Amino acid sequence: MPRVPHTESHGKVGCRPSRSAKQRFRRKLKKLTSRKRAGDFEDIVASINRVTVGWINYYCIANMKKFIEETQMWLQRRLRQMIWKRWKHVRTRYRKLRKYGISHNEALKLAASRKGYWNNSKTPALHRALSNERLLKWGLRNLNLRLKASQFRSDYKLKRYLNY
Template sequence: MQRYFSHFLRIQYSKTDGKVGCRPDKSAKQRFKNKLKKLTSRKRAGTWKQIMTDINRVTVGWINYYGIARMKTFIQEIQGWLNHRLRQIIWKRWKKVKTKYKKLRKYGIGHEDAMRLANSRKGYWRISSAEVLHRAITKEKLTKWGLKNISALYELRYLKG
């Protein structure tokens, strides 16, 4: 049985089978997601490097503060959601059909799939979840372009704590 017995500094303490544990409060998780949402706005100005720097600063700070808590599932969900948001920004910044096609081809997508996706009239959010775009812009590419892996940061921090 799990009982929550305290909220302190946006950390929720609980007792499970005689062991005391903690996790971030719902409001802390929501504030974190809202900060990331603001940083990954489609209309945000700035270079890719600046966006990555800001995202990394927020995520590293959040992980350092809440790293002792149990939140593996939440971290995995946020990582997936953040990758989706970044693909959406990239897709919007490519703007023209010609650019989208060239970039997709450059990242290893075949002619047919690249033409189909580049000429799609679907919205940015919907396209950013397309399997073809996931093959073109992988998690590894996002990491190579400067994004820190939140799951890896959490694992390192949680193991230390």
């Protein structure tokens, strides 16, 4: 019989969302951040926030810090990809990159790049132009902070219920 590795729980009991629940969540976010999706960026971010807040509130008692961190990074890259596609022309891309503080040479090189949207979404220049802070400023919720707030609230309710 093969040996199954496990981690020490240090006397704590925990739970986590199932693999299929995580996959459904990712699929739903992927559909919401589709490159061909029409609509205002604010509406798209609002629908993403609705889904993520609901999912995190439902699974707030679970141990999923690493999954949420990975999903946050993946979601931010998906949004960069979507924005990059919406800036259709080289001229528009160049102007937007310059507007967000990228140097002339870097902006020209990235704007004229023939690489795909997903590949360009991980470039350092695009990360500086569309930083995580800028995405948060545009309305995207920080999933890590949302998870901490939900877990704190659920711990507080549980302690109050058990009269701690």
